[in-house]
Every structure is written in C-alpha cells, then in structure tokens.
Amino acid sequence: MKIQSTTQGDVNILELSGELDYHSSPELREKLGELTGKQASKILMNLSGVDYMDSSGIATFVEAFQKTKRYQGRLVLAELTGTVRGVFEIAKLDSIFEIAPTVAEAMTRLGTKA
Amino acid sequence: MNESEQPIIEVKELVKRFGDRAVLDGINVNIPRGKITVIMGGSGCGKTTFLRHLIGLYQPTSGDILVDGVNIAGLKEKEMNEVRRKFGMLFQGSALFNSMTVGENVAVPLREHTDLSPEIIRIIVRVKLELVGLTGFEDFMPHQISGGMKKRVALARAIALDPKIVFYDEPGAGLDPITASMIDRLILDLSKKLNITSVVVTHEMKSAFRIADQVIILHKGKVLQVGTAEEIQNSKNSYVQQFIQGESEGVIPFKQTSEAYLKGLLST
Numbered sequence A: 001m002k003i004q005s006t007t008q009g010d011v012n013i014l015e016l017s018g019e020l021d022y023h024s025s026p027e028l029r030e031k032l033g034e035l036t037g038k039q040a041s042k043i044l045m046n047l048s049g050v051d052y053m054d055s056s057g058i059a060t061f062v063e064a065f066q067k068t069k070r071y072q073g074r075l076v077l078a079e080l081t082g083t084v085r086g087v088f089e090i091a092k093l094d095s096i097f098e099i100a101p102t103v104a105e106a107m108t109r110l111g112t113k114a
Numbered sequence B: 001m002n003e004s005e006q007p008i009i010e011v012k013e014l015v016k017r018f019g020d021r022a023v024l025d026g027i028n029v030n031i032p033r034g035k036i037t038v039i040m041g042g043s044g045c046g047k048t049t050f051l052r053h054l055i056g057l058y059q060p061t062s063g064d065i066l067v068d069g070v071n072i073a074g075l076k077e078k079e080m081n082e083v084r085r086k087f088g089m090l091f092q093g094s095a096l097f098n099s100m101t102v103g104e105n106v107a108v109p110l111r112e113h114t115d116l117s118p119e120i121i122r123i124i125v126r127v128k129l130e131l132v133g134l135t136g137f138e139d140f141m142p143h144q145i146s147g148g149m150k151k152r153v154a155l156a157r158a159i160a161l162d163p164k165i166v167f168y169d170e171p172g173a174g175l176d177p178i179t180a181s182m183i184d185r186l187i188l189d190l191s192k193k194l195n196i197t198s199v200v201v202t203h204e205m206k207s208a209f210r211i212a213d214q215v216i217i218l219h220k221g222k223v224l225q226v227g228t229a230e231e232i233q234n235s236k237n238s239y240v241q242q243f244i245q246g247e248s249e250g251v252i253p254f255k256q257t258s259e260a261y262l263k264g265l266l267s268t
C-alpha cells in the first residue's frame, strides 16, 4: 500500500493505493494518528486506488473517526471502490461515515474549493 | 480463463480409503470462486470427510486438491498452515474457550496471526460481533449465552481474519430457526458483498436451495450430480429426487441404514 499525504487549504488529504490489509493498516493508523494527534480539523481520505480492504482497514477508519469526533474534527472518505464499499456495507458502517462520491464533492462538503 | 473465472478449488480424482473401504471414491468437482457451494447427501456418504480434505485436515489416499492452483495433497504442515490462512471454518460443536469472554474468543486469531494493536483488534471484534447479531455480548462468558449464540460467536471468530473461503459443516444443525436463517443471510452477504467463497454441508433442504449457487450431491463416495439449485430440484435422477423428497421426512437415512445393515449381515 502507498500513502500520499498532501494539504489543500485547511484540508489534510491522504491518498491511498494498493491493499489496505492487516499488514499495511498499522502504517495508515500511524499517519492518521499524527493528524488526529494535532487535532487536524478536516481530513479527506481518497480511496480511489484501494483495490482491497480488510477489517483492520475499516477498524483503522473507525478509530480515526472516533478521535476526530472528540475534538469536533471531520473525516470524509471519498471515491470508494466497489469492494471497499462492500466492506463498509457489510460492517453496517456506510451510514456512520461521511462518504463522498468524488474528491471534489468531498472538498465542497468540507467548505474548501478544490 | 482469467483469475475471477478460475475455480478457487479444483478436486481431481480424490480417493480416501479408511482401511479397505473407499469413503471418497474418485471425486471430480470444482468450487467456483466467490460463490456458495452446498454439499448434500445421505448420512455417512462422506460429506464431512470431503470437507476435511478441502481444508487439509485429512490427506487423500490418492488424487489432487488445488487451492488457488496449489496442490494441498501431500503438503507439509508448515505450508498447509500458510494455505489455511485463507480459510475460515465453522464446524459442528462451537469449541469456544470457556475461560475467555466472547470478545476474547473472537480476538484469538487476530492476536495469533497479526501484529494489530489491541485497540484495532477491539474494534474488529465489535464489527464481527455485530455481523452475527451479538453486539453488546463482548464481555459475556460462554456459559452465560445460549447454544445458538455460541455458534454465532464461533462464526464471528471464523471470519475474524477475513478469510477468502469459509467452510461450514451443518451450520444450522440444532439451531433455532432465527439463528439458522441469520447464518444463511450472513453467508449470502459475505458472498455477494465481499466475494467470499462458501462451502456449506447441510441437511436443511430449504436453506440449501435458498443460498446455493452450486449444489453437489454426494452418494456412496461419488459425485452424483452437480448443478444450480434449480437444476437439482428438477433433476431427472431418481436418487436425487428421492433424496430431496426423503430428506424432509428422514426416509433416506433409515433406508440407507437398513440396506447397509442387511448387506453387513449377509456378507458375514
């Protein structure tokens, strides 16, 4: 898995590609931990390049989501592939997370122009 | 054939003898990837034995079993363990650790096979327990919950590591209808949404035809017929018809027993 980290305005963007599984999810957890540790107010996950995600991936998002909520930050997930969406649906978490169809849409929701 | 069409398991000329008796007598069959395969057949026809070969618990007397192209017949235990990581298994009898909570039981494979942090494992355990309808039971001990609930805990544990293939031996046996249909629902969900392959041995005809993409009928250690639920229901084979109708009345097992009994008496 590859994680590319950028910022646009006040939005922290993490772009993931490859397989998000129990080998690679600790690395994502560390990255997200850095952001939530400094109370980043807006985090956008671009998941368009994720072709496989297991339960540890979704658990990593859940943990980051809990943390952002605690300080009223926002975590938005964008461009889920079919299999990734399936994992969210089967875990019944697709309605809990803020999920945007495109990165542009996510940026708009976060109040920042792409 | 691209990868998604390639069967996840291919069984070729599988023979298993116990003593001089061939319990599996030349089985040729494929398990399609991402689909639900149901194995049926009269009591003692070799279903459990067949399943145990697929997961490498038994070594065949002869024949091949290819899992993702790897022949597991004759594989060393260490290599077999590598293949088994792809597998989840739900067997008769739930076999929970009685000294551990429900949550700890589900966490066992995650603790053993991954380096995930306790916080992440805790979240995964909760997701899996929700999947089997047991949210809120994390801190219960096995003796505090019903048999059906134990079965569901065992299922949550079986899918803890997100296996590619899940094997079930009579998942609904002895369960209340609600738990049984919940397990059916889950098998369907795993297949449709996550492309997980399921191999299910069952006697429950209704359940079988509801969930199966492919049905395999075993009879006397051989594959009698393979087909969709519809094809099996419309089968022209008289044994298959008799089996489908008899199973609900329990006719076949008795008949089989008496045949075997008579044969046994006459041959001594």
Ligand SMILES: Nc1ncnc2c1ncn2[C@@H]1O[C@H](COP(=O)(O)OP(=O)(O)OP(=O)(O)O)[C@@H](O)[C@H]1O
Pocket (backbone or CB within 6 Å): B018, B023, B041, B042, B043, B044, B045, B046, B047, B048, B049, B050
């Ligand atoms: N380890 C073993 N040693 C000797 N015989 C065995 C062994 N395991 C199974 N058998 C025999 O093989 C035959 C098939 O058994 P198996 O358990 O596979 O049947 P089954 O189709 O699962 O039956 P059921 O529907 O009752 O569960 C039976 O006659 C059984 O006694």
Ligand SMILES: [Mg+2]
Pocket (backbone or CB within 6 Å): B047, B048, B049
């Ligand atoms: Mg059996």
